[in-house]
Amino acid sequence: xxxxxxxxxxxxxxxxxxxxxxxxxxxxxxxxxxxxxxxxxxxxxxxxxxxxxxxxxxxxxxxxxxxxxxxxxxxxxxxxxxxxxxxxxxxxxxxxxxxxxxxxxxxxxxxxxxxxxxxxxxxxxxxxxxxxxxxxx
Numbered sequence: 001x002x003x004x005x006x007x008x009x010x011x012x013x014x015x016x017x018x019x020x021x022x023x024x025x026x027x028x029x030x031x032x033x034x035x036x037x038x039x040x041x042x043x044x045x046x047x048x049x050x051x052x053x054x055x056x057x058x059x060x061x062x063x064x065x066x067x068x069x070x071x072x073x074x075x076x077x078x079x080x081x082x083x084x085x086x087x088x089x090x091x092x093x094x095x096x097x098x099x100x101x102x103x104x105x106x107x108x109x110x111x112x113x114x115x116x117x118x119x120x121x122x123x124x125x126x127x128x129x130x131x132x133x134x135x136x137x
Contacts, residue, residue, distance in 0.1 A: 034069055036069025
């Protein structure tokens with residue numbers, strides 16, 4: 001019985017360690033949006049990210065064609081204006097004179113995740129139309 005309890009305790013401890021560390025929303029509830037040529041650079045509700053523990057997530061509606069875009073809040077605030085790094089267009093940087101728009105050919109709905117780690121990452125994953133907004137939980 002003691003071995004069983006000890007094994008159970010170790011299993012629980014391992015499961016707790018495997019969970020990501022959740023952090024508060026860095027924008028404190030301000031919306032972060034995918035803004036670009038597909039929506040007139042607007043902060044549209046259909047392209048608003050959701051904060052999910054340690055990253056922003058968005059499942060887009062169908063977007064098709066070659067588009068330019070950035071991430072930003074409603075006011076393009078300096079702490080929430082994200083573009084492509086000059087030397088590495090897959091890496092995100094906060095607003096600077098060198099930050100550019102991302103360019104990407106889009107074809108369908110995508111799950112987009114944005115982590116503000118160092119280095120910050122923006123990932124696009126094609127997904128079915130009926131995908132849950134925050135993936136499998």
